[in-house]
Amino acid sequence: MNSPVKKVRFYPTFFKFFLCNLVLIFLLSGCIFFFSFKTLKGFYLRQLESDMKKVALSLSDIFLPYMEKMSAAPLNVQPEINRLAKKYGKRLKIRITVIAPDGTVWGDSERSPQTMENHANRPEIKGALKRQSASILRFSATLQRYMLYTAILISKDKKPLGYLRVSIFVKDINELLERLKKQLFELTITLSLIASLIALVFSKSFSNPLALVMKAVSDIAKGNFKTRINIQSQDEWGQLARHLNEMAQKLEDLFNELSLERKELKSIMERIQAGLLVLDLEGRIIFCNQSFKLFGGVQLPRGNDTLEGRFYWEVLRGADLNPFLQKIRQKPGNYLEEITIKSNIYLCSTTYMKRRKQLVLIFHDITPLKEIQRVKRDLVANVSHELKTPLTAIRGFVETLLDMEEEPDKRHYLEIIERHTKRLDNIIKDLLILSDLENKKELNLEKVNLPKLINEIQTLFISRIKKKGLLFVTEVAPGAEEIKADAFQLEQLFFNLIDNAIKYTPKGKIEVKVTPFGEDKIKIIVSDSGIGIPQEHLPYIFERFYVVNKSRSRKSGGTGLGLSIVKHIVQIHKGEIKVRSKLGKGTKFVVVLPKRL
Numbered sequence: 123m124n125s126p127v128k129k130v131r132f133y134p135t136f137f138k139f140f141l142c143n144l145v146l147i148f149l150l151s152g153c154i155f156f157f158s159f160k161t162l163k164g165f166y167l168r169q170l171e172s173d174m175k176k177v178a179l180s181l182s183d184i185f186l187p188y189m190e191k192m193s194a195a196p197l198n199v200q201p202e203i204n205r206l207a208k209k210y211g212k213r214l215k216i217r218i219t220v221i222a223p224d225g226t227v228w229g230d231s232e233r234s235p236q237t238m239e240n241h242a243n244r245p246e247i248k249g250a251l252k253r254q255s256a257s258i259l260r261f262s263a264t265l266q267r268y269m270l271y272t273a274i275l276i277s278k279d280k281k282p283l284g285y286l287r288v289s290i291f292v293k294d295i296n297e298l299l300e301r302l303k304k305q306l307f308e309l310t311i312t313l314s315l316i317a318s319l320i321a322l323v324f325s326k327s328f329s330n331p332l333a334l335v336m337k338a339v340s341d342i343a344k345g346n347f348k349t350r351i352n353i354q355s356q357d358e359w360g361q362l363a364r365h366l367n368e369m370a371q372k373l374e375d376l377f378n379e380l381s382l383e384r385k386e387l388k389s390i391m392e393r394i395q396a397g398l399l400v401l402d403l404e405g406r407i408i409f410c411n412q413s414f415k416l417f418g419g420v421q422l423p424r425g426n427d428t429l430e431g432r433f434y435w436e437v438l439r440g441a442d443l444n445p446f447l448q449k450i451r452q453k454p455g456n457y458l459e460e461i462t463i464k465s466n467i468y469l470c471s472t473t474y475m476k477r478r479k480q481l482v483l484i485f486h487d488i489t490p491l492k493e494i495q496r497v498k499r500d501l502v503a504n505v506s507h508e509l510k511t512p513l514t515a516i517r518g519f520v521e522t523l524l525d526m527e528e529e530p531d532k533r534h535y536l537e538i539i540e541r542h543t544k545r546l547d548n549i550i551k552d553l554l555i556l557s558d559l560e561n562k563k564e565l566n567l568e569k570v571n572l573p574k575l576i577n578e579i580q581t582l583f584i585s586r587i588k589k590k591g592l593l594f595v596t597e598v599a600p601g602a603e604e605i606k607a608d609a610f611q612l613e614q615l616f617f618n619l620i621d622n623a624i625k626y627t628p629k630g631k632i633e634v635k636v637t638p639f640g641e642d643k644i645k646i647i648v649s650d651s652g653i654g655i656p657q658e659h660l661p662y663i664f665e666r667f668y669v670v671n672k673s674r675s676r677k678s679g680g681t682g683l684g685l686s687i688v689k690h691i692v693q694i695h696k697g698e699i700k701v702r703s704k705l706g707k708g709t710k711f712v713v714v715l716p717k718r719l
């Protein structure tokens with residue numbers, strides 16, 4: 123069942139987005155509030171100035187006749203002017219001041235003109251003289267308060283009659299502006315709150331799909347491929363959700379497929395007859411199959427414990443896999459070796475998985491095969507041993523009969539019997555040597571002097587060498603005179619190689635060379651200029667009873683066992699043997715042995 127992502131908690135994106143909107147809203151509201159108040163204030167003041175001017179102009183009609191009288195014939199109408207100023211000032215709740223052209227105050231609604239100083243220097247009066255009318259906001263020296271003054275020049279026939287000044291207290295203006303400010307502030311706050319609410323809803327609707335997608339992606343990343351996103355909209359979010367759902371579906375399919383394949387593979391690995399063990403380079407078990415668990419030396423865990431994760435030596439008693447691990451660590455590659463676990467013998471093939479740094483070991487139980495081999499070996503050894511005594515007797519009597527017999531026909535038959543008995547004797551001797559090598563558990567290691575050994579063997583073959591007229595050259599280079607080995611086996615090695623070289627070289631030269639090889643090895647080269655071995659036979663010549671040319675081998679007394687013995691000796695001494703040969707030109711055997719085994 124697919125699980126759609128429904129509820130998600132808020133993510134920082136929401137808060138960031140919402141906070142950003144809030145900051146913007148309040149910043150803009152603040153700006154709008156500030157500039158609109160400033161504009162409104164300016165507009166209001168301009169309007170007030172114009173209204174004051176209108177009031178001054180209206181009042182000028184009342185004061186004009188009196189001012190005319192004051193300037194034409196100096197009649198004392200000043201008290202009348204003052205009375206009118208007080209009357210209209212009170213009525214209109216404004217201050218009215220009437221000023222003579224020279225600045226003398228004729229009348230004032232607030233004070234007695236006699237107590238007032240000359241007003242010619244007042245900025246509004248100066249302004250009115252220049253521009254007919256002027257408005258100014260300033261401190262009143264008379265009333266000791268801030269006031270808005272508007273003065274107009276009153277003239278008749280271009281003759282200035284004086285000034286009419288109307289003024290109101292700034293306090294009144296400020297009160298009005300404060301009220302305006304308060305209302306504007308309330309409006310701004312209300313609008314900001316509505317905008318914030320809209321921003322909240324918008325931020326939520328914007329961040330919700332993001333949070334859904336985030337949650338789904340994190341679920342998928344955790345391996346829950348059944349996760350689906352439920353966004354139905356047709357916008358980018360809807361498209362993204364659909365693409366992610368498709369991706370999750372594909373991942374789920376792929377994962378299921380892989381899991382199935384893995385399960386199948388695991389069940390195959392579990393069921394194969396060979397024991398399977400996967401180790402890391404420290405020797406910790408990564409996997410092992412049922413067959414491995416049934417091995418004699420394996421200690422199965424109790425209860426629900428698994429073998430995986432434990433070191434192999436805690437689990438597998440009586441088996442040492444360390445040489446494998448060491449080999450792999452030194453030179454990663456694939457190896458094949460025999461290994462004994464309890465009473466069973468296994469052919470163990472190892473494969474190194476470089477990428478995973480793991481070692482796969484497959485154990486094939488070859489105990490029955492080994493048992494058959496052992497029985498065969500024992501039989502051959504027993505038979506050879508049993509045949510040896512009667513054969514020696516037969517050979518001895520045939521030789522005696524040959525010495526006594528004069529008749530050519532009988533001598534011919536006796537010679538054939540002697541030849542075959544000799545061959546049979548050779549085969550039995552070789553078989554006994556081979557079975558001796560195979561059964562030998564330990565080598566009799568001793569220091570062997572190679573020049574001496576080669577010399578002794580040369581003596582054994584001297585008559586054959588002379589008979590064939592061969593040139594026999596030996597050379598032991600300094601540093602390769604001595605080797606620690608099984609003296610008898612080393613003698614067998616040289617004997618067989620030199621015996622073959624003489625056997626298969628009709629004329630020419632035989633060379634035995636020993637040189638140091640690296641720091642702790644020696645190289646033995648036995649080469650001849652004989653008949654050579656065809657290339658196709660080279661891979662098989664070390665096999666038992668393998669002969670290239672049967673009739674020739676029989677004639678020369680060959681058994682097909684000589685090189686098997688040599689190979690066996692080389693292997694026991696942890697060495698290597700190689701052969702190179704050219705038909706008709708000669709053969710070269712190269713043996714490399716460790717100096718101190």
Ligand code: ADP
Nearest residue numbers: 622623626669670675680681682683684685709
């Ligand atoms: P054999 O007793 O027949 O010599 P070996 O096991 O010693 O058996 O050798 C196997 C075969 O390898 C021989 O039959 C021979 O054909 C070939 N062979 C071995 N050594 C030489 C050599 N030096 N020159 C040519 N052929 C050789």
